[in-house]
Amino acid sequence: MQRLRIDLIAAARPNFMKVAPLFHALCTQSWCRLRLVHTGQHYDRNMSEAFFRDLKLPSPDLNLGVGSGSHAEQTANVMLAYERACVDDRPNLIVVVGDVNATVACTLVGAKLCIPVAHLEAGLRSRDRRMPEEINRLVTDAVADILWTPSPDADENLAAEGIPPEKVTRVGNIMIDSYELMRERIDASGERSRLGLEKREYVVVTLHRPSNVDGPESLNSLISQLTGIAARLPLVFPVHPRTRKNLEAFGLWPKLIEAHDLQVIEPLGYVDFMNLVCGARLIITDSGGVQEETTYLGIPCLTLRATTERPITITEGTNRLVTAAELVPAVDEILAGHRPDGRKPQLWDGHAAARVMADIRNRLLTVPHSATEEAAVSARSSQYVPRNV
The missing domain is CATH 3.40.50.2000 (Glycogen Phosphorylase B;)
Structure with a gap:
C-alpha cells in the first residue's frame, strides 16, 4: 500500500481545534505520514502553546514563524515560507482548515506547485465581503481540489458557485470532534x-x-x-x-x-x-x-x-x-425562559475526522503518486471521484 505524505496546516487557535481530531485519527494509520505545520500566524505564543497542550498535539514538525502583520503581510509571508518547505519536502496532500490568512496562503502554494489541496470546513458563507475571512473562504474553495463540508447549506453554497459536485464530501462538523475528544x-x-x-x-x-x-x-x-x-x-x-x-x-x-x-x-x-x-x-x-x-x-x-x-x-x-x-x-x-429549542445538526456527532480519513483513502490511495508536475497536474484535474462517506 502506498504511503501518503500529508501536511496538516495549523495557524490561529481555532485551526488547532480543527486539526487536532484529524491529526489523532491519521497518526495511527500506516498508510500515511504526517507533517504538522504551524504557520505561527498568531502573535500570542502562550495562548497557542496552551491550545496545543490541551488538544494533545505534539510540537509542530515545522514552524514557519510568520507572526502578526497586515493581511497582505501574513498571507505573503506564509506563502514564501511554505513554498520553500514544499519544494524541500513535497507532500502528496495539503490539508487546510477554516478561514484564516494561512488557509488561503497554503492553498495558493499547493495550487501553484500542483500539489492537491483539501479544505476542511469548506462552503461556509457569511455573504459579507468586508470580512477578511469571507474572502479567504471564497478563494480557498475556488482553488482547492477536495472540499469537506460541515452542513447542507455549505454544499448548496458550493453548488451555487459552480464547484463540481465530485470535489465535495459532507463530513460533518470537526469542532464537535474536538469537544468529544476532550470531554472528560x-x-x-x-x-x-x-x-x-x-x-x-x-x-x-x-x-x-x-x-x-x-x-x-x-x-x-x-x-x-x-x-x-x-x-x-x-x-x-x-x-x-x-x-x-x-x-x-x-x-x-x-x-x-x-x-x-x-x-x-x-x-x-x-x-x-x-x-x-x-x-x-x-x-x-x-x-x-x-x-x-x-x-x-x-x-x-x-x-x-x-x-x-x-x-x-x-x-x-x-x-x-x-x-x-x-x-x-x-x-x-x-x-425569562424564552430560549430557542435547538437540535444537533446531522453529522455533528464527533465522527467527522473518521469520515475525512475515509475520504482521503477513497480518493487518493488508488491514485499513483509521482513527484513530477505532470503526474501532480493529472491528479488535480482528473483523479477525484464523488464520495458517499
Whole structure:
C-alpha cells in the first residue's frame, strides 16, 4: 500500500481545534505520514502553546514563524515560507482548515506547485465581503481540489458557485470532534469552580471582531451593555489580547474591571474555556466556533454580528444574531425562559475526522503518486471521484 505524505496546516487557535481530531485519527494509520505545520500566524505564543497542550498535539514538525502583520503581510509571508518547505519536502496532500490568512496562503502554494489541496470546513458563507475571512473562504474553495463540508447549506453554497459536485464530501462538523475528544478533561477542569461560578447561573462573553472592538464608540457601547447585564447575572469575560489592547487605548479598561459581578480574566486554553461554556446560562460572543459548540450543547448563544457563515446554528441550533442595541432585550428574553429549542445538526456527532480519513483513502490511495508536475497536474484535474462517506 502506498504511503501518503500529508501536511496538516495549523495557524490561529481555532485551526488547532480543527486539526487536532484529524491529526489523532491519521497518526495511527500506516498508510500515511504526517507533517504538522504551524504557520505561527498568531502573535500570542502562550495562548497557542496552551491550545496545543490541551488538544494533545505534539510540537509542530515545522514552524514557519510568520507572526502578526497586515493581511497582505501574513498571507505573503506564509506563502514564501511554505513554498520553500514544499519544494524541500513535497507532500502528496495539503490539508487546510477554516478561514484564516494561512488557509488561503497554503492553498495558493499547493495550487501553484500542483500539489492537491483539501479544505476542511469548506462552503461556509457569511455573504459579507468586508470580512477578511469571507474572502479567504471564497478563494480557498475556488482553488482547492477536495472540499469537506460541515452542513447542507455549505454544499448548496458550493453548488451555487459552480464547484463540481465530485470535489465535495459532507463530513460533518470537526469542532464537535474536538469537544468529544476532550470531554472528560473539560468536565474535570474545575475552572468554573475556581472562579466561584454556579452552574447555569452566569454568562460567558468573548469579543474580538474588529467591528465590535476596534472603534471606541462601539466598544464603549458594548461595555456599558455588559456591565448592566452583570448587575443581574454574574458575567465572566476572558479578554482577547486584541480586545484588551483597545480597551486600554480607549480608556475603557477601568470601567470594565471595576464593574460589579463581572470577572475579567486572561484568555483560557480550550479545556478550561469549554468548562466555562458547558456550565453557562447563556453565551455572548462574536466568535464562529462558539456558535457551533453552543448549538451542540443546547446553550443559548447571542452572537454580536450582522451575519454568520454558520446559519445552521440559527435555523436548527440555539444561536441568534443581535446588535449591541438588541443585546439586553435578548438577554431579558432568555432569562425569562424564552430560549430557542435547538437540535444537533446531522453529522455533528464527533465522527467527522473518521469520515475525512475515509475520504482521503477513497480518493487518493488508488491514485499513483509521482513527484513530477505532470503526474501532480493529472491528479488535480482528473483523479477525484464523488464520495458517499
